[in-house]
Amino acid sequence: MDGVSDIVVVKLGGSVITNKDTPCSLRADVVDSLSNVLGRSPLKKVVVHGGGSFGHYYAKKAGISTSCGPVEDIDDVFLTREAMFELNKHLLRSLHAHGLHPYVISPFVESRDEYLVDFFLNLLGSGFTPVLFGDVIPCKGGFKVISGDDISYLVCSILKPSRMIFCIDVDGVYPSSKMDGAIISEFDCKMLRNFVGSNKKFDVTGGIRRKLEIACKIASLGTDVLFVNGFKPDVVLKALNGLYDVGTCIRGKR
Ligand SMILES: Nc1ncnc2c1ncn2[C@@H]1O[C@H](COP(=O)(O)OP(=O)(O)O)[C@@H](O)[C@H]1O
Numbered sequence: 225m226d227g228v229s230d231i232v233v234v235k236l237g238g239s240v241i242t243n244k245d246t247p248c249s250l251r252a253d254v255v256d257s258l259s260n261v262l263g264r265s266p267l268k269k270v271v272v273h274g275g276g277s278f279g280h281y282y283a284k285k286a287g288i289s290t291s292c293g294p295v296e297d298i299d300d301v302f303l304t305r306e307a308m309f310e311l312n313k314h315l316l317r318s319l320h321a322h323g324l325h326p327y328v329i330s331p332f333v334e335s336r337d338e339y340l341v342d343f344f345l346n347l348l349g350s351g352f353t354p355v356l357f358g359d360v361i362p363c364k365g366g367f368k369v370i371s372g373d374d375i376s377y378l379v380c381s382i383l384k385p386s387r388m389i390f391c392i393d394v395d396g397v398y399p400s401s402k403m404d405g406a407i408i409s410e411f412d413c414k415m416l417r418n419f420v421g422s423n424k425k426f427d428v429t430g431g432i433r434r435k436l437e438i439a440c441k442i443a444s445l446g447t448d449v450l451f452v453n454g455f456k457p458d459v460v461l462k463a464l465n466g467l468y469d470v471g472t473c474i475r476g477k478r
């Protein structure tokens with residue numbers, strides 16, 4: 225199926241919508257301003273969000289990671305997911321308050337068949353905004369975290385959108401984890417080989433390096449990928465409107 229060019233996938237980073245240094249702390253004002261921007265955009269959008277200090281906190285405490293493994297106490301799966309649903313509830317209410325009609329999809333099964341294409345297109349065509357988020361899913365031998373970034377890739381592989389926007393907590397991708405100087409305006413995936421990125425306190429899903437690996441997989445689908453500062457609503461709006469010089473861009477391979 226050809227790309228449906230007026231769909232944009234937007235990932236709201238956990239480090240943007242929560243304060244990653246304090247367990248379960250929502251940045252309500254940021255959620256509100258991002259919902260406002262999303263509500264103002266006429267595009268068809270799929271919204272994915274991360275776990276921030278909600279999901280990551282419990283997952284880390286319980287030793288649940290992106291590798292499949294046994295879970296000592298299955299209640300930890302419940303607690304991690306409960307924290308994610310809690311965060312999701314805040315986001316949904318905010319999106320709804322800004323005129324969107326969010327439709328939550330969870331759990332997100334790792335499958336990409338035609339059924340899912342129609343599933344998304346029917347929702348989008350009816351005026352819904354599909355919303356997905358990082359989750360804990362069963363796997364052979366236990367459970368694992370599927371990150372919001374992984375889910376973004378799965379959504380892109382289903383819908384082949386023209387653009388995917390990662391809202392992160394800095395202006396874009398910096399050449400080094402010191403994050404000083406200028407951001408990289410156009411990231412070439414060949415740069416990945418030598419790229420070292422740091423990780424946040426509660427992050428169980430690999431931080432910026434893993435994010436860039438996923439972004440490059442998304443770009444290989446033909447989707448342009450943008451990294452922008454989610455704390456700057458005007459910048460997010462520009463990215464939604466198709467301006468590429470507001471952060472770091474990875475051109476989709478066509
Ligand atoms: N070179 C870099 N360029 C951009 N961000 C970086 C870099 N090194 C580390 N980071 C940090 O990586 C974070 C992005 O990864 P992550 O914390 O997983 O974000 P998210 O919560 O959006 O998934 C940013 O918050 C940023 O502070």
Ligand SMILES: [Mg+2]
Pocket residue numbers: 238274427429430431
């Ligand atoms: Mg992350």
